[in-house]
Amino acid sequence: MTRRRTAGAVPDEGRHRLDLLREMLRIRRFEEQCVELYSAAKIRGFLHLYIGEEAVAVGVCQALTPDDPVVATYREHGHALARGVSMDSLMAEMFAKVTGCSRGRGGSMHIFDAGRRFYGGNAIVGGGLPLAVGMALADKMRGISRVTACFFGDGAVAEGEFHESANLAALWDLPVLFCCENNGYAMGTALERAHAETDLAARAGSYGMVSWAVDGMDVLAVEHAARRAAEAVRDGGGPHFLELRTYRFRAHSMYDPDRYRDKAEIEAWKARDPITALTAHLKQSGQLTDHDLEVLEKEIAAEIAQAIDAAEAADTEPVEDLTKFVYSPRPT
Amino acid sequence: MTRRRTAGAVPDEGRHRLDLLREMLRIRRFEEQCVELYSAAKIRGFLHLYIGEEAVAVGVCQALTPDDPVVATYREHGHALARGVSMDSLMAEMFAKVTGCSRGRGGSMHIFDAGRRFYGGNAIVGGGLPLAVGMALADKMRGISRVTACFFGDGAVAEGEFHESANLAALWDLPVLFCCENNGYAMGTALERAHAETDLAARAGSYGMVSWAVDGMDVLAVEHAARRAAEAVRDGGGPHFLELRTYRFRAHSMYDPDRYRDKAEIEAWKARDPITALTAHLKQSGQLTDHDLEVLEKEIAAEIAQAIDAAEAADTEPVEDLTKFVYSPRPT
Amino acid sequence: MKTVTAQEVKPVSYREALRAALREALLKDERVFIMGEDVGRYGGCYGVTLGLLEEFGPERIRDAPLSESAFVGAGIGAALAGMRPIVEVMTVNFSLLALDQIMNNAATLLHMSGGQLNVPLVIRLTTGAGRQVAAQHSHSLEGWYAHIPGLRIVAPATVEDARGMLWTALEDPDPVLIFEHAGLYNATSELSPDAGPVDIDSAAIRRPGRDVTLIAYGGMLPKAMAAAGQLAADGIEAEVVDLRTLRPLDDATVLASVRRTHRVVIADEGWRSGSLSAEISARITEQAFYDLDAPVERVCTAEVPIPYAWHLEEAALPQPETIAAAVRRAVG
Amino acid sequence: MKTVTAQEVKPVSYREALRAALREALLKDERVFIMGEDVGRYGGCYGVTLGLLEEFGPERIRDAPLSESAFVGAGIGAALAGMRPIVEVMTVNFSLLALDQIMNNAATLLHMSGGQLNVPLVIRLTTGAGRQVAAQHSHSLEGWYAHIPGLRIVAPATVEDARGMLWTALEDPDPVLIFEHAGLYNATSELSPDAGPVDIDSAAIRRPGRDVTLIAYGGMLPKAMAAAGQLAADGIEAEVVDLRTLRPLDDATVLASVRRTHRVVIADEGWRSGSLSAEISARITEQAFYDLDAPVERVCTAEVPIPYAWHLEEAALPQPETIAAAVRRAVG
Numbered sequence A, B: 001m002t003r004r005r006t007a008g009a010v011p012d013e014g015r016h017r018l019d020l021l022r023e024m025l026r027i028r029r030f031e032e033q034c035v036e037l038y039s040a041a042k043i044r045g046f047l048h049l050y051i052g053e054e055a056v057a058v059g060v061c062q063a064l065t066p067d068d069p070v071v072a073t074y075r076e077h078g079h080a081l082a083r084g085v086s087m088d089s090l091m092a093e094m095f096a097k098v099t100g101c102s103r104g105r106g107g108s109m110h111i112f113d114a115g116r117r118f119y120g121g122n123a124i125v126g127g128g129l130p131l132a133v134g135m136a137l138a139d140k141m142r143g144i145s146r147v148t149a150c151f152f153g154d155g156a157v158a159e160g161e162f163h164e165s166a167n168l169a170a171l172w173d174l175p176v177l178f179c180c181e182n183n184g185y186a187m188g189t190a191l192e193r194a195h196a197e198t199d200l201a202a203r204a205g206s207y208g209m210v211s212w213a214v215d216g217m218d219v220l221a222v223e224h225a226a227r228r229a230a231e232a233v234r235d236g237g238g239p240h241f242l243e244l245r246t247y248r249f250r251a252h253s254m255y256d257p258d259r260y261r262d263k264a265e266i267e268a269w270k271a272r273d274p275i276t277a278l279t280a281h282l283k284q285s286g287q288l289t290d291h292d293l294e295v296l297e298k299e300i301a302a303e304i305a306q307a308i309d310a311a312e313a314a315d316t317e318p319v320e321d322l323t324k325f326v327y328s329p330r331p332t
Numbered sequence C, D: 001m002k003t004v005t006a007q008e009v010k011p012v013s014y015r016e017a018l019r020a021a022l023r024e025a026l027l028k029d030e031r032v033f034i035m036g037e038d039v040g041r042y043g044g045c046y047g048v049t050l051g052l053l054e055e056f057g058p059e060r061i062r063d064a065p066l067s068e069s070a071f072v073g074a075g076i077g078a079a080l081a082g083m084r085p086i087v088e089v090m091t092v093n094f095s096l097l098a099l100d101q102i103m104n105n106a107a108t109l110l111h112m113s114g115g116q117l118n119v120p121l122v123i124r125l126t127t128g129a130g131r132q133v134a135a136q137h138s139h140s141l142e143g144w145y146a147h148i149p150g151l152r153i154v155a156p157a158t159v160e161d162a163r164g165m166l167w168t169a170l171e172d173p174d175p176v177l178i179f180e181h182a183g184l185y186n187a188t189s190e191l192s193p194d195a196g197p198v199d200i201d202s203a204a205i206r207r208p209g210r211d212v213t214l215i216a217y218g219g220m221l222p223k224a225m226a227a228a229g230q231l232a233a234d235g236i237e238a239e240v241v242d243l244r245t246l247r248p249l250d251d252a253t254v255l256a257s258v259r260r261t262h263r264v265v266i267a268d269e270g271w272r273s274g275s276l277s278a279e280i281s282a283r284i285t286e287q288a289f290y291d292l293d294a295p296v297e298r299v300c301t302a303e304v305p306i307p308y309a310w311h312l313e314e315a316a317l318p319q320p321e322t323i324a325a326a327v328r329r330a331v332g
């Protein structure tokens, strides 16, 4: 994850694109394993997959420094991994083990890693937006030049909290990078059945924020847009809004039979798989051989296998500690 | 009040303008009396005056039929009177008498009159917006051609409920006439300190509603705009939004020392007093003589005096009935 | 309750019973419509409304955007306008976003308007823990909602009540909140094909017993019944009272049982402090102090945001064993 | 609490004491800032923050738009980022709009993140009835808020606590809600010029007595003291316990008093059912059942939205007379 330390500056292009592929693949393979583990009842509760949307989290995180706070949703495995949260602590969290990033108390929807400045893991739709505004406010008041990146979905834009947060950020000129993951659906509700104005970038613009739409299936386009926006935010340009047009290849959650989407639509988007696209591009340009890819897959498979073994082997929080972390020890 | 029965159709112009003047004067004189009665402790609690904004309620109500629901705020004496709520029941309500429209349980902030389809009297800023959306939804589902007029302030536009309600109304094409009373302040907070985008009509437009700004100090301009908008709404044109630019001549409430407004600004707006303006216009055009005005003032003074006497004489709700109206008698 | 002969009855799930009740309401009363997130195309986040869109169409099975405050408020407005809306809030956790509308409008309008404005609104909410969905999806706030005057709160714990409470709620002129426990949707029991409306005024004795009164509601009922079974094996006869309606409480049934058994245990899935069990305990001491042979015992959820780890969640919630243990303390 | 000599002490109002505490905090800790509606230019809707804008400037005395959910959430975010925000929600009535942020985020993040994320946030809210401001402005929900694990709830009832609780709350690593009763702002008592922080862990005995334990908090304390005065005239010595902190409750102080007096009356401005008085009553029966010579009595607000009419409001609220009458029943 050390390459992320140098994020912000643009690294060697060829090397960098391989990194992007690796990051996206790590997320994809990790979640594919999660599906297995869910069937095996190793992972329980709600499980929301990011498969198909990897380019968004990976692309945006390239534009962030380790000090930039990141606020995400309940569909956040991708953001967590792209942010550098260790796969071990993530897997252990899903296994409900004490070695999990949230000590097994949060699970898939509540991934937190203070060290990585990763602020979850918010399962109330729209609930993370005011938090991001507040973190950005704290930075601005202290004169710290940082960007708070906040991920949320198209559905969240309908919530009052989006409106209030967008207005506050724009009114107070706060360093927030709003990353709207427009995957076309809020559970079973299509964008056009939830929003009178479906051009979400235009809606955000109505608050006086700079905002534009980006192809969320093209990691290079996402990274490019995110760097531009983050730089402007960091330089005091006020909040920016990116509408990242993407799609989830899987159902909303493991409980969702996905009755509301038309198969042809799903197939059409799968044809634009960001991983397939970047792989093809790298191969064509001779930057990736089949052998390289095999090696990469092996490395990732090993990382996942090791994360599973570690999670399996780890302890659970003792029941006696149930009520721990409800209140902090009082300062003395 | 019977003229309101014919509202919707444009009546004889000269006569009509005198009616407009009468309506505005009734509100002005009524509230001036309320100030006295407040000092005399006949009226208690919060008292929010509409003085200066009369043209808005009076102008808009001309465009409504008796069947059109009206939803207002806690600054609603003007809307209630313009809507045809009897001054007696309004005054009695402020006197906390059982003859009050809300039997003395509501007070100044909670004027309701089901018969006039006047739905308050909402003292949670923005709280009336979803109610209006629901009433319009009910009409649309039943195929009843009505307009639900909803009054709210510039401050309310910052609330999440405005965003959610505007989106719902536009998404479902509901017959709501949003009447935003932009008086430049939410208590002590000036428009530009509350909104990143101060062009509220433009903000509303971002939901795909037809919206425009109107001179709220010119009752004829308000009526004209309201008729145009209400007609479009009634004809299935979906929600419309009017930004009515106005000003409150008095403090926010009787508790407010009004430290935050510059006297010159207040004077400048007072120079645009909608009542003075219409009076001058009618006199110039020979439609109003000093004598007419005296008569008018006398009639209004008499109506107010009679309302006060009736309120003074009326009974209060017996204490034994305290918990009445918490639940309805169960149907049997 | 008519008695039915064996061949009539057939096994029905709690979910199917709720759906049958919704269908019946939609067929019986054209003013009835369902509004909420994913009630239509998705089929309801717990599948309760599955198939209703196809039968009744998108106007009456109305998918709403993520705007809890606006669509709950719109339900209130539609109810004021004479409709009979059934608003579904996916889970009680999200209802906090609509609490202003529920407490300040739905519960208050009748009184505040001096009896003019009824709000015949039904709100359905899923409640409860036990599925490892962690802190933001596991609240049991129905007992907490029961603090609010003007609301009627019901908690169907049986298939028969799931089938019968809705229609009675719709006939109530005041707002009724129906809390469905997530753990009960798949519960199945025999139900007469002509099972219909049930009263929502009284508690029910689900199992008679002479030694101790065991009070429960909603998701706690099956656990209380299981505990009673365990205890019977040891010769302890617990009388299990299902509260059914949490506001207003049916004191008479509870106190009559207490006066027979002289010992009380209350099982409540709410957090202990300030849970409904506290109110019941207080009322029992107030009204039957001298009939008690032992202090009233409470078995509640630990005062902790519900953790994801199954063993911690299990330990946080009342279980048949902990309930049985409390009964033993009470009779011991 | 150091003892002070007469000449040092001077009369100070509850409002002035709160302001002095805010000033001290702003001077002592640069991480402290105040955010809320009209805290700056208006001077606070109850005048508490008057003058602070001039002294500390608009960055630290931050006027917020009407966006309760967003600015409370922003307070949480700023606290997560290391600031010490003091968020003012004008009244508890409006806090319902921010309840999602308070319960699902502020109260939950520490546990949900496995102890990683503290939320050192202070929220100030006005509470209480008695000023004829009717149903939407008169809630007393502090006892209801005390149901929520993860929050600390305090209710200063004296000038000394108004002066001293804030700093202790700011030093608490977890969210603290301070409920200021609207009826107390003008209450005046002598206060040492060097009065400072007070503990927020324990209840206080405001008047010793041997015959009955009279428990109150917030706005009920002066009424309980008045009742105790009346009773003393009849030779009944009530021991008045001021809870001070509503969550977590100081059982020890309460139970110690109960074990001395064997009789208890609780005065609570919350609606009776599900009020904090129920929890206290339940705990007393659980822990001191065999010490009680009479059932615990509760004097609470009638279960009705607070009406405007003074005589109805007066009848709805606990009064010294009704409290005294309950004490007589308890000792009789």
Ligand SMILES: Cc1ncc(C[n+]2csc(CCOP(=O)(O)OP(=O)(O)O)c2C)c(N)n1
Residues within 6 Å of the ligand: A075, A123, A124, A125, A126, A152, A153, A154, A155, A156, A157, A181, A183, A185, A186, A187, A252, C037, C066, C068, C090, C094, C097
């Ligand atoms: C306030 C709230 N309402 C409803 C839900 C249930 N819910 C969880 S995810 C979701 C859809 C969110 O859609 P979107 O914001 O587009 O994000 P996506 O799932 O598509 O990534 C809903 C309705 C919730 N978690 N929070």
Ligand SMILES: Cc1ncc(C[n+]2csc(CCOP(=O)(O)OP(=O)(O)O)c2C)c(N)n1
Residues within 6 Å of the ligand: B075, B123, B124, B125, B126, B152, B153, B154, B155, B156, B157, B181, B183, B185, B186, B187, B252, D037, D066, D068, D090, D094, D097
């Ligand atoms: C939700 C809510 N927050 C705060 C308040 C306190 N308050 C009452 S009126 C008001 C200002 C509203 O301003 P605006 O919407 O512009 O209406 P105006 O008073 O100017 O007519 C405020 C902050 C309230 N009543 N409700």
Ligand SMILES: [Mg+2]
Residues within 6 Å of the ligand: A153, A154, A155, A181, A182, A183, A184, A185, A186, A187
């Ligand atoms: Mg989406």
Ligand SMILES: [Mg+2]
Residues within 6 Å of the ligand: B153, B154, B155, B181, B182, B183, B184, B185, B186, B187
């Ligand atoms: Mg205004």
